Amino acid sequence: MSATGGTGVMTQQDTVTEVGLPAGPDDSEALAALHRVFGYEAFRGEQGAVIEHVVAGGDAVVLMPTGGGKSLCYQIPSLVRAGTGVVVSPLIALMQDQVNALRALGVRAGFMNSTQDFDERRVVEAEFLAGELDLLYLAPERLRLDTTLDLLSRGKIAVFAIDEAHCVSQWGHDFRPDYLALSLLGERWPDVPRIALTATATRATHREITERLNMPQARHFVASFDRPNIQYRIVPKSDPKKQLLSFLREEHADDAGIVYCLSRNSVEKTAEFLSRNGIEAVPYHAGLDAGTRAAHQSRFLREDGLVVVATIAFGMGIDKPDVRFVAHLDLPKSVEGYYQETGRAGRDGLPSTAWMAYGLNDVIQQRKLIQSGEGDEAFRRRAAQHLDAMLGLCETAQCRRGQLLAYFGQEPDPAGCGNCDSCLTPPETWDGTVAAQKVLSTVVRLQRERGQKFGAGQIIEILLGKRTGKVIQFDHDQLSVFGIGDELTEGEWRGVVRQLLAQGLIAVEGEYGTLVLTEASGAVLRREREVPLRKEPKKPAASRQASASGRGERKAKTAAAELPEELLPAFEALRAWRADQAREQGVPAYVIFHDATLREIVTVWPTSVAQLGGVSGVGEKKLVTYGEGVLEVLASVGEPGADEPTVTSTSSPSGV
Incomplete structure (x- = not known):
């Protein structure tokens, strides 16, 4: 091995x-x-x-x-x-x-x-x-x-x-x-x-x-930057905490994982929400005292099935092999950050999920942070380039893994990876040129006719013909563009605006996130440029993409990694023995043996210390320390097919 x-x-x-x-x-x-x-x-x-x-x-x-x-x-x-x-x-x-x-x-x-x-x-x-x-x-x-x-x-x-x-x-x-x-x-x-x-x-x-x-x-x-065991999925954000809860309940019940949020407040609220709904979860961010952070990190390393809700301050260097998912409730600032954070899942090579809920407000918020942040113009320009690459990953209709690999300078498989949402349930695309023109025309009318700038919400209400208090207050129901967008729903219009922002066809300006035109807007208004868009799902749900072929694919892969039923009692007995050893020594369970090593042990079923020494991941020190204990556990369970358990010699091989 x-x-x-x-x-x-x-x-x-x-x-x-x-x-x-x-x-x-x-x-x-x-x-x-x-x-x-x-x-x-x-x-x-x-x-x-x-x-x-x-x-x-x-x-x-x-x-x-x-x-x-x-x-x-x-x-x-x-x-x-x-x-x-x-x-x-x-x-x-x-x-x-x-x-x-x-x-x-x-x-x-x-x-x-x-x-x-x-x-x-x-x-x-x-x-x-x-x-x-x-x-x-x-x-x-x-x-x-x-x-x-x-x-x-x-x-x-x-x-x-x-x-x-x-x-x-x-x-x-x-x-x-x-x-x-x-x-x-x-x-x-x-x-x-x-x-x-x-x-x-x-x-x-x-x-x-x-x-x-x-x-x-x-x-x-x-x-190679490829981690084929990780399934990449990005879903439209509606009610992110509820979407996350559905994702965890339906796909990762009792699994260890990390949930990333942008703010400390969001971390606290999300951890509390999950705990209230039966998911064992703890917060981790720089605002907590050092003792609490250390305790929560220690629990994550040593316990099975714990979820840590954290800012990006958590996770670098974590060597926990059985993290089954990494979820993002806010848009990461860069592809590098996203890749490193999602890479904390599935270190043992078994199927894992990188899941993210992403919406219009994420784009607006990140654009505002860049504009208002510290640093010179060169820094802001570089930050904007990082964000553009992240938005490109979110909005692509092509294989997400391929986009990731291409970003890091590696050649993706032109046939796709077969294990991301774009490959498993290919998104529909449509010609959004007319819709884009309607959004841009509304921005133009507000600025040129009224000298006003508004955010995405007001733009969408004007397009939908909604006579809200704010629309009536500013007489926006008198604009020629009022009500010209009733062919799309509010969610679909939010998707249009989000994708226009991602493509640089409109921009965010100022403290209140108002929308303004860019240099590229004119080509769309003059009908010199087409605007292809991803079609928004009708019912954005956290686990929808896994419910059909994607979920079947994951189940098949997980089943391939599972042991034959007759070996499961021995595997679970070794896990229980390992947990006892870890508690006694005050170390994470994987420090004793990884799950992959325990799987190989029950598959090989060694009957002596010498045979156990041939198992991948069992070095000399661990053989001396744990060899007899492992053999005793196997003997107590009894090898499948044997008439009765027999304790065999545990003498050490020469030189150990």
Whole structure:
């Protein structure tokens, strides 16, 4: 079995010529470490090529999707090369869990960050200086301290790993100013290889990472961004909390997942709504005290079936493999952000859903945020470009996965992916040129005849011929365009306006989100440009697209991943045993064994520790720690087809 992770297959791009790199240890050392520590027989894709390059002393920039096995690319070199691997990570709240997971594998790991007291840091420092650590995790801000730099200078460093390297990009959604100072690593330790890793980067961000970290000689490895186990779905927003509830009840009952909202208030209200309706949910945002955030994150990592409702501050670096869905109730600011957030689902490779409710107000709100936000004109222009790309993904009538891959510079399958809403239930399109002209004409009449600007709601009421208080107050029922749009419903007109905004044919202006014409509007009004539009569903419901072929497809895929019925009792018994072990040790269950490993155990049904050692994901440390316990569970259940359970020898194989 190849090294664990997601489903990306690595390819090399923009390879820089390497000059005078020292010869590294034999490849067999890296493979031996992979098998001994992690329990896997082979590297996946070109994962081995990255490791070989870094072990030999070369710098590398690695783009690999969430769950694609990035961590092995620096963990193995840290185990093989002399010294300690120093990992720079912004994930302070997760360092303890990361270290615990490595220690469970027999890796000597430690961390230093602001959560520790003086005595705890002093112990870690002593271990590092004594050469007793394989990996040391540091927060980037610690490298601004002379004491930290002095400490590193007195020890032996095997490799520097810069995790979540997209944080170096000032255009990134997780920008961290402290990352800008990390170029000093190459200046101060020129002979120590560096590896920068991220799950999300366009070619422009990729270049920026390389430049800002001053890694001109780095070799670049770019994995496929495709995660075929994730089904991408975007539905028209009507009553988003109720849509979300229906989606969870019908498709993801009792599943773990993350729901993203734009504001803290929305996070709180959504978590409370779900809890009130029988869905175990907790909020997570920067307005909560540190203790509450830590408790909710810990529950998510350690419990089955918990839903976390969060702002984008939650999730980066979360290594929970069985997150079955990621939902968005508000429009993300960029495709990079959306891709990274949805990538937190399905790290175990099993079917998962990326679901989003999206509507007109999302577009207006994001446009207003860009206009009123801080930053110069260049920043606002770049933010608008990010938003345009996100709107393009939402409004496309083509394969959504194909659009995602194309955004990251990869060639999509022209036949489509077969696992997004556009492929499963292809949307209808229609010629919306006349409808677009009616909207634009209404904007023109208000501005030219009345000197007025209004938002989308008033425009739609005029088109529908509604004599509301506001319409009567401003005599808008006297406009020549009053009532000319009764061929569409209010929801359909909102869809028209939303798509015109997405296509740049109208724009949002000012604090109140009024609609104005753009340079492109004239071509439509003069009938020089056609306006194709997606047809709005008649009944926008959260799970509608999964109810027909899409849902059948998901059920088929899930069934293929399920075990034969006769093996389920043993699988559930192992899960219960694993939960007990996790509670005793105070660690997430997946630190003991992933579900995929438990599935293989009951499929192989080992009758000795030696046979158990051949199961993918069972390294030497876990074999010694848990081997007898696993065999006892299997023996207590009894192998299917056997007359009666028989406890077999549990003697350890030679060398373990």
